[in-house]
Amino acid sequence: MQRWLDSYVEAWRTYDPEAIGALFTDDAVYAYTPVGEPVRGRDAIVADWLSDRDATGSWQASYRPLVVEEGRAVAVGQTTYADGRSFENLYVLRFADDGRCAELTEWYWQHPGQN
Secondary structure (H helix, E strand, O other), X not given: OHHHHHHHHHHHHHOOXXXXXXXXXXXXXXXXXXXXXXXXXXXXXXXXXXXXXXXXXXXXXXXXXXEEEOOEEXXXXXXXXXXXOEEEXXXXXXXXXOOOEEEEEEEEEEOOOOO
């Protein structure tokens, strides 16, 4: 699980389409929030990531598994941007047998007092 999270951060840092795609199953579902319509399918997830990039070097992130059980996991971490914004993150994940993510829902909270 930690290896997948590290690969996720590296794919985000590089915006390498192959690295992004390698994280997810063909039919993966990615919800950036627990409400609203998720992005469906690996190709759509890759395209979505590439359409809204963070500037190189503008953020730092680290995540760690909190709970891992039978193909499901919850990960926690923090993302900090160069402009001073900081977020606590919680990811709810489901993995396929091959280790790729089949479902990811993000929950995040911005630290109080930040724009």
